[in-house]
Amino acid sequence: MRNIHGALVLLILCAFGAQAEVSEVYDFDTRAEEQRYQNLIAELRCPKCQNQNIADSNAPISKDMRDQVYRLMKNGATNDEIVGDLVGRFGEFVQYKPPVDKRTILLWAFPAIAVVVGVAIVAGVAIRSRKREKEESALSPEELARVKKMLADKDQQA
Numbered sequence: 001m002r003n004i005h006g007a008l009v010l011l012i013l014c015a016f017g018a019q020a021e022v023s024e025v026y027d028f029d030t031r032a033e034e035q036r037y038q039n040l041i042a043e044l045r046c047p048k049c050q051n052q053n054i055a056d057s058n059a060p061i062s063k064d065m066r067d068q069v070y071r072l073m074k075n076g077a078t079n080d081e082i083v084g085d086l087v088g089r090f091g092e093f094v095q096y097k098p099p100v101d102k103r104t105i106l107l108w109a110f111p112a113i114a115v116v117v118g119v120a121i122v123a124g125v126a127i128r129s130r131k132r133e134k135e136e137s138a139l140s141p142e143e144l145a146r147v148k149k150m151l152a153d154k155d156q157q158a
Helices: 002-020 031-043 060-074 079-090 105-137 141-157
Strands: none
Touching: 031 060, 031 079, 060 079
């Protein structure tokens, strides 16, 4: 009987939790408009959650941002105007893909720079190891004569 009461309490708590996560429903005239909205909210980052887009975030600020995107869309704003409005309100952090300009050029160029530097390091290490192998394996004429003499002495003893 205790298990049944516990299960009922758990079920009631889950129902309250599910009720808190009801997502808002927006009316769109066309499927293309709805898809545009989904694309926009997937491209914008939640300022509070930092690594979540506003489509997936349950933070109140994300809900406000989704509402703002919907209002601007209904008022006829373009995607650039909508993103510009949110960037003006929350800063460039809300963009997953910041524009390329003199402030962000290093951000965009860093992956290519890292690959080039990595390839250069690997190539340098490979060249140095080959040089060491050649230097270590190369015997001077005196050393070669000494090795031959040692081998000959060994063969005579056997």
